Amino acid sequence: MENELKSYTGTEIQVGGLEFSWDLDQGTFKYEKDDAVLFWIDSAMKIFFDTIEEISGDKAAAVVLETAGFRQGIIVGDYFKKQNLTLNEVAAVLPNTYASAGWGKMEISQVNHVRKMAIIQVKDSWEYKINKAQGKTRRGTFTPGHFAGILSGLFGVNIWYKVLKSQIEGDSHSEFEYFPSEMTVQQNIHEFARQEQSEQIRRLEYLVDERTSELNELIKEISSPIIPVLEGIVVVPLIGKYDEQRSHDLVQETLLNLPKQKAEYMILDLTAMSEDVTKGTVEFIDRLATSASLIGTKTILVGISPEFAISIAKSDNNLxxxxCFSTLQHGIYFALSEQGRQIT
Incomplete structure (x- = not known):
C-alpha cells in the first residue's frame, strides 16, 4: 500500500482546462496552483451549515453566507481581471471553472455590458445539495451573493440580484438577475442588525408589559388589604407610594368591601407610606376617608410621620x-371607646 500511495505523489491533471494537483508527501491539494481543500457535501458541509444556523439562527446565517459569498466573489472577479479577460471570455470560461470544482452546472445566459446587467442560471449547486440534505424548502444565499461579487469586480460597480427561479423551491434550476444597485453587503449587515435590535426591543417590551401587568395584578391583590381586627373595626394599611391608578383602585376596592365587613370604623395606618408625600397623596387620603363616611364608616388616621404632618398642614385638605393618633394601638382603643367597649 505504501508503494502504491507513493506512486501518486506529485500528480497533476486538467479537468475542463483547469489544473488540479496533489502532493501526498506534503499533504497538499491545489486548484489552479492555489491551495484548496475538499469536503463531502451531504455530510461535512451540511454539518458546517447546520452548526452556523444552530448557533446564530437562520436569519443571521443567511446574511453571513450571503456576505461571505459576495466577498469571495470579489476575489474571483479580481482574479479574472488580472488575467486581462474580457467579459465575454469570462462568461465562456466561468461554467467550466465552477463545474470542475463541483459548484454545479452554471451558465451566464444574458449579459448587457452597457447596462451592466446579467442573468445567471445554476443547476445542482453544492449549496442546493446542502439545503436539500437539510430538508429546506427555501433557497440559500451564498451562491447568488457569490456571483454578485464576481460581477461587481468585473463591472467595476456594486452589483446586486433578485431571484427569478429557485431549484429548491421547485424550479428545474435557479436563476438570478444581476444589476447595478446601491444595496451593499455592508448595508445588509447593518439592516439585519437594526432588524434584530428592533425585534429584541419588541420582545423585551412585550416581556416588560407582561411582567408589569402581572405585578400590577399582584399589587392589587396584596396592596392595602382590609383587615378586620374587632367587630365593626377594620384596619387598612397604606404601603409605599400611591400613583393615580393605584389610588383609584384602592378607593374602589375599599368602598366595595367596607359594607361586607360591617365596618363602623376604618383605621388608615400610614406608618409604611412613602416618605415622599405629595399633594396628591394627601388628596387621595382625604378622598378615601370622605368616601367611606358617605357609606357610614368613620375614619381614624394613625402612624402619621412628621413629614406627612407638614404636608397636611400645607395642603388645602382638612384631614x-x-x-388622628400616633400608633395603631391608640387608634383601636379610641374606636372601642367610641363604641362603648373596651379590651379586658
Missing amino acids: SAFN
Whole structure:
C-alpha cells in the first residue's frame, strides 16, 4: 500500500482546462496552483451549515453566507481581471471553472455590458445539495451573493440580484438577475442588525408589559388589604407610594368591601407610606376617608410621620376633621371607646 500511495505523489491533471494537483508527501491539494481543500457535501458541509444556523439562527446565517459569498466573489472577479479577460471570455470560461470544482452546472445566459446587467442560471449547486440534505424548502444565499461579487469586480460597480427561479423551491434550476444597485453587503449587515435590535426591543417590551401587568395584578391583590381586627373595626394599611391608578383602585376596592365587613370604623395606618408625600397623596387620603363616611364608616388616621404632618398642614385638605393618633394601638382603643367597649 505504501508503494502504491507513493506512486501518486506529485500528480497533476486538467479537468475542463483547469489544473488540479496533489502532493501526498506534503499533504497538499491545489486548484489552479492555489491551495484548496475538499469536503463531502451531504455530510461535512451540511454539518458546517447546520452548526452556523444552530448557533446564530437562520436569519443571521443567511446574511453571513450571503456576505461571505459576495466577498469571495470579489476575489474571483479580481482574479479574472488580472488575467486581462474580457467579459465575454469570462462568461465562456466561468461554467467550466465552477463545474470542475463541483459548484454545479452554471451558465451566464444574458449579459448587457452597457447596462451592466446579467442573468445567471445554476443547476445542482453544492449549496442546493446542502439545503436539500437539510430538508429546506427555501433557497440559500451564498451562491447568488457569490456571483454578485464576481460581477461587481468585473463591472467595476456594486452589483446586486433578485431571484427569478429557485431549484429548491421547485424550479428545474435557479436563476438570478444581476444589476447595478446601491444595496451593499455592508448595508445588509447593518439592516439585519437594526432588524434584530428592533425585534429584541419588541420582545423585551412585550416581556416588560407582561411582567408589569402581572405585578400590577399582584399589587392589587396584596396592596392595602382590609383587615378586620374587632367587630365593626377594620384596619387598612397604606404601603409605599400611591400613583393615580393605584389610588383609584384602592378607593374602589375599599368602598366595595367596607359594607361586607360591617365596618363602623376604618383605621388608615400610614406608618409604611412613602416618605415622599405629595399633594396628591394627601388628596387621595382625604378622598378615601370622605368616601367611606358617605357609606357610614368613620375614619381614624394613625402612624402619621412628621413629614406627612407638614404636608397636611400645607395642603388645602382638612384631614384634621378626622381623629388622628400616633400608633395603631391608640387608634383601636379610641374606636372601642367610641363604641362603648373596651379590651379586658
